[in-house]
Amino acid sequence: MTAIDGARVRTPRPPAQATAVADARTNTLAPERVSAPAIRPVELLPERANELTAPTTDTLVSPRPQPSLENRQLWERRYTRRLRWTDGLVILAVVAATALVQLAVLFPGWMTSDPWILARVPLLTAVVWLFMLAGFRTRSASVIGTGTTEYKRVAHASGLAFGLLAIVFVVFQWEGLRWQLIAALPVGLLGVLLGRWGWRKWLLRQRKFGHYASRALVVGRASDVEYVIDRLQRYGNRGYIIVGTTIEDAAKKRMRVGDHSYVVRGSLDTAAEVARDLGADTIIVASTPANDPDFVKRLSWQLEGTAAELILSSRMVDVAGPRISLRPVDGLPLISVRIPTFSGGQHLIKRAFDIVFAGAALLVIGLITPFIALAIKLDAPGPVFFRQRRIGRDGREFFMVKFRSMRVDAEEQLAVLRAANEGAGPLFKMKHDPRVTRVGRILRKFSLDELPQFWNVLVGDMSIVGPRPPLPTEVTEYDGTVSRRLYINPGITGLWQVSGRSNLSWEESVQLDLRYVENWSMTDDLRIMWRTAKVMVAPVGAY
Numbered sequence: 148m149t150a151i152d153g154a155r156v157r158t159p160r161p162p163a164q165a166t167a168v169a170d171a172r173t174n175t176l177a178p179e180r181v182s183a184p185a186i187r188p189v190e191l192l193p194e195r196a197n198e199l200t201a202p203t204t205d206t207l208v209s210p211r212p213q214p215s216l217e218n219r220q221l222w223e224r225r226y227t228r229r230l231r232w233t234d235g236l237v238i239l240a241v242v243a244a245t246a247l248v249q250l251a252v253l254f255p256g257w258m259t260s261d262p263w264i265l266a267r268v269p270l271l272t273a274v275v276w277l278f279m280l281a282g283f284r285t286r287s288a289s290v291i292g293t294g295t296t297e298y299k300r301v302a303h304a305s306g307l308a309f310g311l312l313a314i315v316f317v318v319f320q321w322e323g324l325r326w327q328l329i330a331a332l333p334v335g336l337l338g339v340l341l342g343r344w345g346w347r348k349w350l351l352r353q354r355k356f357g358h359y360a361s362r363a364l365v366v367g368r369a370s371d372v373e374y375v376i377d378r379l380q381r382y383g384n385r386g387y388i389i390v391g392t393t394i395e396d397a398a399k400k401r402m403r404v405g406d407h408s409y410v411v412r413g414s415l416d417t418a419a420e421v422a423r424d425l426g427a428d429t430i431i432v433a434s435t436p437a438n439d440p441d442f443v444k445r446l447s448w449q450l451e452g453t454a455a456e457l458i459l460s461s462r463m464v465d466v467a468g469p470r471i472s473l474r475p476v477d478g479l480p481l482i483s484v485r486i487p488t489f490s491g492g493q494h495l496i497k498r499a500f501d502i503v504f505a506g507a508a509l510l511v512i513g514l515i516t517p518f519i520a521l522a523i524k525l526d527a528p529g530p531v532f533f534r535q536r537r538i539g540r541d542g543r544e545f546f547m548v549k550f551r552s553m554r555v556d557a558e559e560q561l562a563v564l565r566a567a568n569e570g571a572g573p574l575f576k577m578k579h580d581p582r583v584t585r586v587g588r589i590l591r592k593f594s595l596d597e598l599p600q601f602w603n604v605l606v607g608d609m610s611i612v613g614p615r616p617p618l619p620t621e622v623t624e625y626d627g628t629v630s631r632r633l634y635i636n637p638g639i640t641g642l643w644q645v646s647g648r649s650n651l652s653w654e655e656s657v658q659l660d661l662r663y664v665e666n667w668s669m670t671d672d673l674r675i676m677w678r679t680a681k682v683m684v685a686p687v688g689a690y
Contacts, residue, residue, distance in 0.1 A: 214426065215362055215426035215427060215428045215453075215454075216428050216452070216454060216455055218428070219361060219362075219428040219455050220455070222358075222359050223288045223291070226291060226346070226350065226359065227286045227288075227291075229346060230285075230286045230342075230343065230346060231286065233339075233342040233343075233346065234277065234280055234339055234342065235273075235277060237335060237338040237339050237342055238273050238277060238335050238338075238339065239269075239273050240338075241330075241334050241335035241338060242268075242269035242272045242273050242276075242327060242331045242335065243269050245269070245326055245327055245330045245331040245334075246268055246269040246323070246327070248326075248330075249323070249326045267323075268321075268323035268324060268327060269327070269331075271312070272309075272312060272324070272327050272331065275308050275311060275312055276304075276305065276308045276309075276335070278308075279304040279305070279307055279308035279311075280301065280304045280305075280308075280339075282304065283300045283301075283303060283304035283307075284300065285297060285300040285301050285304055288455075291350070292347050292350045292351065292354075292386060294347060294674075295670060295671070295674055297343060297347070298340055298343065298344075299670065301336070301339055301340060301343060302336065302340075305332065305335070305336045305339070309327075309328055309332050312324055312327075312328075313328065354386065357388060360386055360387060360388045361386065361387050361388065361428055361429040361455075361456070362387075362388050362390045362425070362426055362427045362428050362429065363379075363387040363388065363389055363390065363427060363428075363429040363430070363431050364389075364390060364391050364392065364393060364418070364421060364422045364425060364427040364429070364430050364431070365389060365391075365392045365393075365409075365431045365433055366393045366394075366415060366418045366430060366432050366433060366446075367394065367395075367415075367432060367433030367434035367435070367460075368394065368395050368433070368434045369394045369395065369396055369399070369402065371433035371434035371460070371462075372392050372394055372402065372433045372434075373402065373404050374433065374462070375431055375433040375460050376389055376392075376402075376404045376407075376409065377404055377405065380404065380405055380407070387429060387431075389407075389409055390425045390426065390427050391409060391410045391411070391412050391421065391425045391427070392409050392410070392411050392412070393411070393412055393414065393415060393417070393418045393421050394411055394415075395414070395415060395436070399411045412424070412425065415436055415442070418430065418446060418449075419446060419449035419450050419453065422450065422453055422454060423453050427454065428453075428455050428456070429454060429455065429456045429457075429458060430446070430450060430454055430456070430457050430458070431458045431460055432446070432457065432458065432459050432460065433460050434460075443457070443459065470484055470485040470487065470665070470666060471483070471484055471485075472485070487665040487666070489634045489635055489664075493668075493669075494635075496669065497610065497667075497669065498607075498610075500611070500669065500672075501604050501605075501610050501611050502604075502605060504604075504611055505601040505602075505604040505605040505611065506605060508598075508601045509601050509602065509605065512598045512599070519531075519550055519590070519595065520550075522586045523550060523551055523584075523586055523587075525586075526584050526585055526586040526587075527554055527555075527584045527586075527587075528555070529551060529554070529555040530551060530555075531550065531551060532548055532549070532550065532551060532599060533548070533549045533550070533551040533552070533553070534546045534547070534548055534549075535549070535618075536618070536619060537616040537617065537618060537619075537637070538616070538617050538618070538619055538621075538622045538633065538637075539608050539609065539616065539633075539636060539637055540633060540634070540636045541633060541634075542622070542633055544619065545603065545609075547600060547603055547608070547609070547616055548599040548600060548602055548603060549596050549597060549599055549600065550590055550595065550596040550597075550598065550599060551584075551587070551596075552583055552584060552586070552587025552588070552590050552591050553580075553582040553583055553584065553587055554582050554584060556582075557582040560581075560582055564580070564581075564582075593683050593684075594644075594679075594682075594683050597639055600639045601639070604639065607636075608636070609636055609637050609638060609639060610635070610636040610637070610638045610639075611638060611639055611640070611672065611676065612638045612639075612640055612641055612663075612667070612671075612672040612675050612676060613635055613636050613637045613638025613639075613641055613663070613667075614632040614633075614635070614637050614638060614641055614643070614660035614663060614664060615637060615638075615641060615643050615644070615656070615660065616637035616638075617632070617637070628657075628661070629657055629661075631661055631664055631665075632657070632660045632661065632664060634664055635664055635667075640675060640676065640679040641659070641660065641663055641675060642659040642660065642662065642663050642675065643656045643659050643660060644679060645675055645679055645682050646659055
C-alpha cells in the first residue's frame, strides 16, 4: 500500500531493476539495489519525506512541483496572457480597419456583390496571423523580455503568415487580400512590436523590484561562478535573482562579486538539494567537475519537479555567440562554431545601407550646421571643423571630421595633461578636460560633434556602426588580439558607445568591439542605432 496525496493506492512490489529506475526518477535511490557507478543518493529533509511516493511498474510518478517552480510558471502564464491579449487586439483592430476603409472608400461595390468579404478576409487574416505568432513561439518563456530575439520571431511569423495567405488567395482566386498586405501587415507588425516593446519595458521595471524574475543558483568552480554572476549583474537586465552559489571549494561560506555578497551552500554533489532549500527555479552551471562527465545529466535528473531550467554557461559565447549552433550526429551533440568572414554579400548590404543613410543624414545635418558653426565661432576662435588622423580598416589612415569642441592648441597641451589621464588603456580621457570649450562640452555631451563623420561614412572611410576609430598612437600599442578591431570599417557608433562609453574599462571596450567585429548583423546594427538615439538624449559616460 502506498500513500499518494492522501489516498491509499495498492501497488505491486516492483522488481529490483524497475525500483532503481523509479527511485532515480524521484531522487531517491535504494542503495542495496544500485551499483557503485549509479546516481548518488540525495539526503532529504524530513519535511519533504512525505512528498516522495513509490511508483508502479507500469508508470513512473512525476515529482510534485516545488513552490518556487509553481510561482515561476504562474507569472510566466500571466505575462504570456497579457501578450496574447495585446497581440489579438492590435491585429483585430488593424485588419478590421483596413477592411472597412477598403470597402467603404476603395471598393464600395463589393458590399452588394459579396457582403461576406467584410468578415471573411479580416477574420481569416487575423486567425492565420495569430496562429503563426503562436507557432513561432513568440511568447515562449525563453524569449520573454529578450528584445531582439523576440522581435525577430514576431517579424518572421508575420511575414510567413501573409505568405501563406497570399498562396491561399491565389489558389482559390479570392479578392481582398492586397490591401491587407499593403496596409495591415506593416501597420499591424509595427503595432505588435510596439506592444511587445511596451510590455518588455514594464517587465524590466518590475524586475528592478524582484518581480517576474527567475531565482537562480550558480554552480561550478569559484572563478567561473564569479564570472557568470558578474555578467548577469552587468547585462542580465535583472532577469535572474542570484539566491546562492554552490562551488567546489566547500570551505567558503560567502562569495563577493562587485558590491554584492552571495551565500555558498553545499557542494556540487548536493546542488539539487541546495536548489530546493533556497527555492531556486533555475540552475546555472558555470563549469562542471573535471573528472565527472555525467554531472550535468545526473543533475538534470535530480532537478525534476524542482526547477524549470538548467542553463549551461560557456565563455566561448562571449565572442562567438551568434555563430554557435548545436549539431547532433547520431546522438552525439556537437557544438559548431562558424568561422567569421569579413567580406561578401552581407558586407555589401551594410555598405549600401551606409551610403543611403549617410546621404539622408547629411541633408539634415546641412540644415543645422550654420547654427552650430556660429556657436563655435562665437565661443572660441578657430575653425568650425576639426580633422584628426585615425586608423581605419586594414590599418589604412584617414582624416576623421568633427565639429571642433576644443581650443586650437589642444594637441600641444596634451603632453602636459598626460599625467591626469582618466582613460583606460591607451585612451586619453578627462572628465573635466580644460581644453574643451563651453560649446564643445555641450556638443560632446549629446554627441553632436560627431555629426560630420557621416561624410566619412559616405566616402567609405567609416560605417554607421562599427568599432571605435582608434588614433595612430593607440594602434602602436595593440597586440595581436586587439588588432582584430581593424578587420572592418570603424563606426560613428557601436557597442562601446551605447554600453557606457568612457565609463568602460579598456578590456571591456575591446571585448565589445571584438564581439561586434565577428558577430555583427543588420538587425544588430539597427538595434545599436536605436540605442544610440536614446543615449544622445540621455547621455551616459559622455565627456
